Amino acid sequence: MTQGHHTDERYDTETTPGDDREPLFPRLARRSFIKAGMAAGAAGSLAGCTGLLDGETGTAAAEVDADVDPGEHDEYYAFLSGGHSGDVRVYGVPSMRQIMRIPVFQRESARGYGHDDETRRMLEEAGGYTWGDTHHPRVSQTDNDYDGRWLFINDKANGRMARIDLKYFETDAIVDIPNQQGTHGACARLPDTDLIFGVGEFRVPMPNDGRDVDDPAEYGSVLTAIEPESMEVAWQVQVDGNLDNGDGGKNGRWFFATDYNSEGGVTESEMAAPDTDYVKAFDTLAIEEAVEAGEYEELSGVPVVDGRRDSPLNEGDEPIVHYVDVPKSPHGISVTPDGEYAIASGKLEPVCTIIEIDRLDEVEDPNDAIVGQPTVGGGPLHTVYDGRGHAYTSLFVDSQVVKWDIETAIDSEFGSEDAIVETIDVHYNPGHLIAAESYTAEPQGDWLISLNKLSQDRFLPVGPVFPENDQLIYIGDDDEGMRLVKDTPAYPEPHDATIVQAEKIDPASVYDPDDLAVEHIGGEDDREIVREEGRVHVKTYSQRNNFGYTDVTVEEGDEVTFTITNIESTDDIIHSLAIPQYDINVKLAPQESREVTFTADEPGVYWMYCGYFCSALHLEMRSRLLVEPAE
Ligand code: K7E
Ligand code: CUA
Numbered sequence: 001m002t003q004g005h006h007t008d009e010r011y012d013t014e015t016t017p018g019d020d021r022e023p024l025f026p027r028l029a030r031r032s033f034i035k036a037g038m039a040a041g042a043a044g045s046l047a048g049c050t051g052l053l054d055g056e057t058g059t060a061a062a063e064v065d066a067d068v069d070p071g072e073h074d075e076y077y078a079f080l081s082g083g084h085s086g087d088v089r090v091y092g093v094p095s096m097r098q099i100m101r102i103p104v105f106q107r108e109s110a111r112g113y114g115h116d117d118e119t120r121r122m123l124e125e126a127g128g129y130t131w132g133d134t135h136h137p138r139v140s141q142t143d144n145d146y147d148g149r150w151l152f153i154n155d156k157a158n159g160r161m162a163r164i165d166l167k168y169f170e171t172d173a174i175v176d177i178p179n180q181q182g183t184h185g186a187c188a189r190l191p192d193t194d195l196i197f198g199v200g201e202f203r204v205p206m207p208n209d210g211r212d213v214d215d216p217a218e219y220g221s222v223l224t225a226i227e228p229e230s231m232e233v234a235w236q237v238q239v240d241g242n243l244d245n246g247d248g249g250k251n252g253r254w255f256f257a258t259d260y261n262s263e264g265g266v267t268e269s270e271m272a273a274p275d276t277d278y279v280k281a282f283d284t285l286a287i288e289e290a291v292e293a294g295e296y297e298e299l300s301g302v303p304v305v306d307g308r309r310d311s312p313l314n315e316g317d318e319p320i321v322h323y324v325d326v327p328k329s330p331h332g333i334s335v336t337p338d339g340e341y342a343i344a345s346g347k348l349e350p351v352c353t354i355i356e357i358d359r360l361d362e363v364e365d366p367n368d369a370i371v372g373q374p375t376v377g378g379g380p381l382h383t384v385y386d387g388r389g390h391a392y393t394s395l396f397v398d399s400q401v402v403k404w405d406i407e408t409a410i411d412s413e414f415g416s417e418d419a420i421v422e423t424i425d426v427h428y429n430p431g432h433l434i435a436a437e438s439y440t441a442e443p444q445g446d447w448l449i450s451l452n453k454l455s456q457d458r459f460l461p462v463g464p465v466f467p468e469n470d471q472l473i474y475i476g477d478d479d480e481g482m483r484l485v486k487d488t489p490a491y492p493e494p495h496d497a498t499i500v501q502a503e504k505i506d507p508a509s510v511y512d513p514d515d516l517a518v519e520h521i522g523g524e525d526d527r528e529i530v531r532e533e534g535r536v537h538v539k540t541y542s543q544r545n546n547f548g549y550t551d552v553t554v555e556e557g558d559e560v561t562f563t564i565t566n567i568e569s570t571d572d573i574i575h576s577l578a579i580p581q582y583d584i585n586v587k588l589a590p591q592e593s594r595e596v597t598f599t600a601d602e603p604g605v606y607w608m609y610c611g612y613f614c615s616a617l618h619l620e621m622r623s624r625l626l627v628e629p630a631e
Contacts, residue, residue, distance in 0.1 A: 105132020
């Protein structure tokens with residue numbers, strides 16, 4: 001990734017002791033921090049050194065208690081994006097047990113997602129794609145603290161944003177974003193999550209309808225603002241260059257995004273050519289004023305404001321987008337818990353860039369808002385916080401997490417390593433990392449997960465597709481240093497994550513029928529089979545151990561609808577309605593009602609059965625669908 005232009009001698013070719021594999025990135029194998037620190041005379045505190053030694057050997061310290069005994073609950077939820085699996089995974093922290101998966105952009109049979117009429121329609125109306133690429137899960141906040149209401153997640157592949165209702169841990173809305181290909185970064189305007197932002201990565205013609213196909217100069221990319229309640233697009237801002245990751249300021253005004261293609265290249269070498277790229281600081285209030293004043297062009301039904309550098313809206317001393325030059329191809333950007341700084345991670349340069357947010361209003365040249373640029377190590381991708389003034393940056397190339405002190409970095413020369421407190425080896429090549437409630441005003445500063453892209457030798461081999469490795473690191477003791485506690489294999493492939501205190505989320509264990517759009521069939525008295533010309537509507541229920549009707553007879557060619565309620569009120573008694581050959585498996589949690597419609601075009605006998613092992617008589621929980629041949 002940075003081969004070819006990086007000549008920093010701090011990188012050596014030796015691998016870590018005990019690590020006999022070939023370095024992944026020749027000449028850029030793991031950096032020897034102790035050596036570098038001594039050479040530069042910039043060692044951290046003694047306490048930091050203890051951590052370093054542990055970091056060098058990568059061993060877990062026994063005294064960190066991350067055990068969650070059988071039957072005990074974790075202190076935190078972690079929500080991890082599933083990447084091109086299209087889902088969101090729910091872990092408990094610190095156990096790292098995977099508790100649930102929430103399907104978002106893909107049909108999923110265990111949850112019956114995309115099997116009933118409503119979720120099928122939702123996926124269809126969101127473009128009808130069969131997959132998505134989830135990267136950035138963000139839980140809604142009120143007053144810069146998690147409120148447990150929603151989780152938002154992007155689809156990098158098909159330019160969408162989804163909302164998960166955390167009462168039911170279920171996707172309840174998806175918006176297919178116009179004028180945007182590759183919705184990458186996803187984040188909210190804080191403190192109260194009153195707008196969700198989708199960050200447009202791929203530059204395309206605007207609109208992308210066949211015009212300017214091979215004229216990259218005319219391509220554009222936009223930042224999209226979405227109303228969280230309606231999940232409708234409120235406005236977009238077109239920018240120069242592209243957009244990568246993003247994060248919201250904490251005071252209801254700013255949004256920051258990185259850019260790795262400021263000059264609009266279409267090949268890898270063009271994209272990596274310039275020495276600098278941008279961090280763009282969007283003044284969302286000024287953008288909203290421009291929309292109010294009608295200063296936009298409507299494209300695909302959306303007001304698109306011109307935020308390019310030479311836009312009239314960027315003239316004068318209140319531009320809508322401030323373009324800050326940073327070393328080329330920054331990747332992650334995140335705002336510190338106190339809301340004072342936005343820190344961009346360098347990716348192709350071994351630095352982080354610290355922008356003091358309030359200075360954006362004061363300086364004439366936005367570059368003067370940069371107040372620090374510490375050297376942190378090879379391939380810095382993302383930065384998170386512990387609430388004690390430290391930043392933790394994932395180093396993709398060095399396979400490390402580096403802990404550094406923000407104020408020290410601001411007080412030091414640009415490029416200095418003085419701010420580095422310690423590093424810890426991770427296995428291997430971390431992408432994102434996340435610390436407990438790092439995206440709020442008050443992170444807890446105890447646990448950190450490093451989401452490593454490569455697991456290499458860490459698990460039993462399972463063929464050429466290796467799992468990823470999500471490593472749990474304890475960061476709660478500044479004297480003892482960071483401790484690697486657990487390896488957790490992950491199905492490909494998590495990107496970002498959010499860690500939320502368990503007490504801030506209050507999921508339902510039984511459905512409230514008022515929350516469902518489908519008729520509730522309360523039991524035997526409600527059940528009926530309504531027949532009209534060519535249509536059969538079966539209204540029934542499920543309970544241990546039957547489906548209300550033992551047989552349902554229809555005629556070949558009938559359009560059949562099942563409206564079915566699980567009438568159990570006991571927690572955890574789930575049924576499903578599986579109909580072989582008709583590709584249906586509708587999951588039904590207690591008091592849940594779902595509807596499924598299909599055309600009975602195959603004459604024959606079909607055993608409708610329950611897919612969840614619900615009682616000792618579960619296997620007996622089946623009924624016949626009799627499809628009689630048409631005349
Ligand atoms: Cu994987 Cu946040 Cu999509 Cu970085 S992004 S690693
Ligand atoms: Cu219901 Cu098995």
